[in-house]
Amino acid sequence: MGHRKPGGQSAGGIYLDYAATTPVAPEVAEAMVGCLTADGLFGNPSSITHNFGHAALEAVETARREVAALIGAGAGEILWTSGATESINLALKGLMLSRQARGRHLVVSALEHKAVLDTAHWLSGAGFEVTALQPDAGGRIGPDAVASALRADTALVSLMHVNNEMGAITDIPAVSRIVRKAGAMLHVDAVQSAARLPLDVSRLGCDMLSLSGHKMYGPKGVGALYVRRGLLPALVPQLHGGGQERGFRPGTLPTHQIAGMGAAARLVRERLDGDSRRIAALDARLLQCLEGISGTAVNAGAADRAAGILNMRFDGVAAESLLLALDGIALATGSACTSESVEPSHVLLGMGLSSAAALSSVRFSFGRYTTGAEIDLAAGRVAEAVSVLRSIAA
Numbered sequence: 001m002g003h004r005k006p007g008g009q010s011a012g013g014i015y016l017d018y019a020a021t022t023p024v025a026p027e028v029a030e031a032m033v034g035c036l037t038a039d040g041l042f043g044n045p046s047s048i049t050h051n052f053g054h055a056a057l058e059a060v061e062t063a064r065r066e067v068a069a070l071i072g073a074g075a076g077e078i079l080w081t082s083g084a085t086e087s088i089n090l091a092l093k094g095l096m097l098s099r100q101a102r103g104r105h106l107v108v109s110a111l112e113h114k115a116v117l118d119t120a121h122w123l124s125g126a127g128f129e130v131t132a133l134q135p136d137a138g139g140r141i142g143p144d145a146v147a148s149a150l151r152a153d154t155a156l157v158s159l160m161h162v163n164n165e166m167g168a169i170t171d172i173p174a175v176s177r178i179v180r181k182a183g184a185m186l187h188v189d190a191v192q193s194a195a196r197l198p199l200d201v202s203r204l205g206c207d208m209l210s211l212s213g214h215k216m217y218g219p220k221g222v223g224a225l226y227v228r229r230g231l232l233p234a235l236v237p238q239l240h241g242g243g244q245e246r247g248f249r250p251g252t253l254p255t256h257q258i259a260g261m262g263a264a265a266r267l268v269r270e271r272l273d274g275d276s277r278r279i280a281a282l283d284a285r286l287l288q289c290l291e292g293i294s295g296t297a298v299n300a301g302a303a304d305r306a307a308g309i310l311n312m313r314f315d316g317v318a319a320e321s322l323l324l325a326l327d328g329i330a331l332a333t334g335s336a337c338t339s340e341s342v343e344p345s346h347v348l349l350g351m352g353l354s355s356a357a358a359l360s361s362v363r364f365s366f367g368r369y370t371t372g373a374e375i376d377l378a379a380g381r382v383a384e385a386v387s388v389l390r391s392i393a394a
């Protein structure tokens with residue numbers, strides 16, 4: 001399998017797994033390095049008794065403004081976390097635990113990331129009631145499904161904006177109107193939309209929103225939780241310690257991670273137009289090539305799909321064998337968290353695919369640094385491998 005050596009050049013290999021993680025932008029890496037060594041901003045942002053601390057704090061607050069600007073929020077509405085998994089845990093547990101007087105009912109969808117599903121599962125074990133919405137015949141989680149699940153005791157609805165396995169886009173503004181009317185809160189997992197779609201928390205109409213650094217050309221191990229102004233006191237912190245982040249997420253702030261996420265957010269904002277136009281063109285090109293292979297179909301149902309996440313099934317071909325045959329091309333069969341087992345993806349099953357169809361599906365995900373030549377090469381190799389595997393099976 002081709003890979004890049006640390007600090008070295010590509011040893012070959014095509015990376016089409018951007019939905020699992022993106023490379024860090026060079027500009028981001030540079031910002032991070034500036035926060036580590038003795039000649040940089042290595043200070044503890046909480047050490048306000050000296051300039052080392054002040055300078056680090058300034059870097060943290062600049063980054064907070066950048067992330068806020070990316071989603072149309074105020075800097076005071078952004079909390080730093082260790083990643084979207086933690087953001088989601090804080091949003092779901094923090095709000096459900098504090099709003100028990102209002103209700104103990106949580107609504108999620110069956111297509112959510114495990115970070116949401118496992119947290120919901122934990123909450124149900126702790127005595128909360130959870131409804132997991134099934135998609136409609138077109139594979140969508142629509143406002144109607146949400147409306148029929150809402151109850152007087154529904155405290156929170158948590159849905160993803162762009163699905164990490166299929167790229168399907170949920171109509172969050174439409175969902176929000178229903179949720180607001182019912183007096184419940186809305187949390188949005190925007191991890192996959194952050195670098196793909198323009199985001200604005202007012203337009204989305206969400207109360208909380210989770211982001212991850214490493215899905216938007218920033219580093220792993222850092223994330224953010226947007227909490228609408230005034231709502232923060234309604235969250236029960238999930239960590240206890242030194243009082244950082246106004247006590248809602250204590251722990252020494254990792255200046256380099258945060259500066260990296262801030263720089264990544266600025267780059268996304270500056271480049272979203274150009275990046276998305278280019279990625280849409282690559283997507284159309286890949287789709288055209290793959291649809292030229294007989295017995296293929298896109299797994300996205302009737303939902304709008306974000307360019308750059310393309311889930312295809314190849315009838316009669318085991319995705320695991322296809323990936324083995326495509327040595328040097330980095331692809332995924334399902335979400336990375338479940339790729340060690342050959343169980344069909346819960347998302348594809350949730351979409352109504354048969355187990356066999358789900359097990360012949362492959363996710364192509366790409367982004368800012370993917371080239372047309374890589375797409376062409378990958379598509380050609382896929383066509384070849386599918387035909388070989390089918391001839392063996394015949």
Ligand SMILES: *Cc1c(COP(=O)(O)O)cnc(C)c1O
Pocket residue numbers: 019020082083084085086113115160162163164189191192211212213214215221222223
């Ligand atoms: C990757 C991902 C997460 C988890 O993010 P981490 O920062 O890796 O914890 C949550 N939701 C979606 C949709 C994701 O793709």
